[in-house]
Amino acid sequence: xxxxxxxxxxxxxxxxxxxxxxxxLSRKTLLxxxxxxxxxxILIAGALPFLFPLIFMLSTSLKSKxxxxxxxxxxxPSQIIxxxxxxxxxxxxxxxxxxxxxxxxxxxxxxxxxxxxxxxxYAFARLRAPGRDIxxxxxxxxxxxxxxxxxxxxxILFRYLHLLNSLWSLILPNLLAGGAFFIFLFRQFFQxxxxxxxxAAKIDGCGLFGVFxxxxxxxxxxxxxxxxxxxxxxxxxxxxxPLILIDAQDKFVLAVGLKLxxxxxxxxxxLLMAAxxxxxxxxxxxxxxxxxxxxxxVVVSGVKG
Amino acid sequence: MNRANGQTSLGxxxxxxxxxxxxxxxxxxPWIVGFILxxxxxxxxxxxxxxxxxxxxxxxxxVGLSNYQxxxxxELFFKSLxxxxxxxxxxxxxxxxxxxxxxxxxxxxxxxxxxFRTIYYLPSVIAGVAVALLWxxxxxxxxxxxxxxxxxxxxxxxxxxxxxxxxxxAFVIMSLWGVGASxxxxxxxxQSVPTELYEAAALDGAGAARRFQSIxxxxxxxxxxxxxxIGIINSFQIFTSVYIMTQGGPNNGSLFFVLYIYRHAFQYxxxxxxxxxxxxxxxxxxxxxxxxxxxxxAWVYYEGAAR
Numbered sequence: 001x002x003x004x005x006x007x008x009x010x011x012x013x014x015x016x017x018x019x020x021x022x023x024x025l026s027r028k029t030l031l032x033x034x035x036x037x038x039x040x041x042i043l044i045a046g047a048l049p050f051l052f053p054l055i056f057m058l059s060t061s062l063k064s065k066x067x068x069x070x071x072x073x074x075x076x077p078s079q080i081i082x083x084x085x086x087x088x089x090x091x092x093x094x095x096x097x098x099x100x101x102x103x104x105x106x107x108x109x110x111x112x113x114x115x116x117x118x119x120x121x122y123a124f125a126r127l128r129a130p131g132r133d134i135x136x137x138x139x140x141x142x143x144x145x146x147x148x149x150x151x152x153x154x155x156i157l158f159r160y161l162h163l164l165n166s167l168w169s170l171i172l173p174n175l176l177a178g179g180a181f182f183i184f185l186f187r188q189f190f191q192x193x194x195x196x197x198x199x200a201a202k203i204d205g206c207g208l209f210g211v212f213x214x215x216x217x218x219x220x221x222x223x224x225x226x227x228x229x230x231x232x233x234x235x236x237x238x239x240x241x242p243l244i245l246i247d248a249q250d251k252f253v254l255a256v257g258l259k260l261x262x263x264x265x266x267x268x269x270x271l272l273m274a275a276x277x278x279x280x281x282x283x284x285x286x287x288x289x290x291x292x293x294x295x296x297x298v299v300v301s302g303v304k305g
Numbered sequence: 306m307n308r309a310n311g312q313t314s315l316g317x318x319x320x321x322x323x324x325x326x327x328x329x330x331x332x333x334x335p336w337i338v339g340f341i342l343x344x345x346x347x348x349x350x351x352x353x354x355x356x357x358x359x360x361x362x363x364x365x366x367x368v369g370l371s372n373y374q375x376x377x378x379x380e381l382f383f384k385s386l387x388x389x390x391x392x393x394x395x396x397x398x399x400x401x402x403x404x405x406x407x408x409x410x411x412x413x414x415x416x417x418x419x420x421f422r423t424i425y426y427l428p429s430v431i432a433g434v435a436v437a438l439l440w441x442x443x444x445x446x447x448x449x450x451x452x453x454x455x456x457x458x459x460x461x462x463x464x465x466x467x468x469x470x471x472x473x474x475a476f477v478i479m480s481l482w483g484v485g486a487s488x489x490x491x492x493x494x495x496q497s498v499p500t501e502l503y504e505a506a507a508l509d510g511a512g513a514a515r516r517f518q519s520i521x522x523x524x525x526x527x528x529x530x531x532x533x534x535i536g537i538i539n540s541f542q543i544f545t546s547v548y549i550m551t552q553g554g555p556n557n558g559s560l561f562f563v564l565y566i567y568r569h570a571f572q573y574x575x576x577x578x579x580x581x582x583x584x585x586x587x588x589x590x591x592x593x594x595x596x597x598x599x600x601x602x603a604w605v606y607y608e609g610a611a612r
Binding site for chain 1: 322324325326328329330332333335336337338339340342343344346347348350351354407410413415418421423424425426427428430431432433434435436438439440442443445447448450453454456457482485486489490493538541542544545548549563566567570571576579580583584586587590594
């Protein structure tokens, strides 16, 4: 590495104090290099416990049933068995079927979480009406309520509605704007949009709904993306509700299907890990392709909440 | 307020303010219906059910507060409270400190730091049954990852989730794997601390430790507070991982509170008792939260006071 390169690197790394343009490796630069070296060692050592479980999962999922029982652990399988994935996906208890059910729930809920919550959030942000603020306080307070309190009555309600064992029982609450957190996110975002834009559109003959649909919604891609991602994750991973509301095996979502899968393959660790990888893969892909929006959502909920 | 009124008196309907109010209620009507059906109604029903003895089949009989009284003689109730509280008292402070420590590391301006951020953050993104299956395998005493690694350095690891002494620490370790979520929130807070403050303090001769204590901690205290509240609420509601990994065992050593509610509701069909337990959970979480709010004024600093 040339001297100039090194200096450039250090310049970009130094956050506050600019580096003196001194001669070749002054004492200060040496200290800075040492500091960075130590930091890198800590960072790499710290990253191992976060990475190892994932590597362990992946490596187990590609091993034979015998090889997982070897001590010490073989991190790289002697023979890579892709068939584990095929068997998990299409074998006895086919995960693809549960996955399709999950997709139906996820997509149906997405409509509610994105469009309905956006409309409700817009109303709270920009429409004036008597009782609005009280209603919004109620929205916020529902975020605090632990779901377990309404577990039993909700079960009874769906039984009464003949919606037990129907995927609609998982979608309907979301279609009725059940995601209070999303309403909150949308309201916060819409409040940052200049209201004059809406007023101008009204003068140009835009209706009340048109202002929301043509002005506010198109300006809200960041928050729409954030809500869509969160909605996907929550509904994909949701376990307690489908466990209670759905009994028929052909209606199982992936989370409950995995529990069944676990029961059928108790000690077949490669199959169990292949199933876990399959279940986690969509979330990981989504995370990597939309990391920015994902982190934005986490941060907004934390810093402004 | 509703449309029918507006249409009968044309003058009222033509006023833009009234139209806006009517449109507001039209927009929020899905939420109102959902709130009544899935929150307010069930809450009310839950209170009433908790005052009955019911098994879903026969008709419920009113028993007053005896479900709540029965808890006082229920050993498992106290055990599940103890299990949940122990887990909370271990995992929440460790998560808070660990998350902050990692965030401080991530706040260093190093080449490739974003790769590390992703690595540390990644585990907190994934959740649910698949993660529980993974950790059940990791904690396998004979072939699992942890005892495999401990074995390399000559340590004979414990039986983790298969022994009562280690099952709670095992769940705490698992929770720490997801520390990235709070790390990201800390990181955002750290980056919003104005650099002038540090420069001024450095000019006044404050060392790194002093700057951390007098600037960083007060400036990010609202976020610590937020992470504390969220951490407590989440750890009191842990269910999926326990249900998959231990079903509350061994010897009810991981009988977390929500699992206990689930057992009474959907395995023993003691609906009244389960509802009463759920309300006790709600009250316990509320008390914890109120307690923290009460003492937050002493250590949480809000810039510009009114927010």
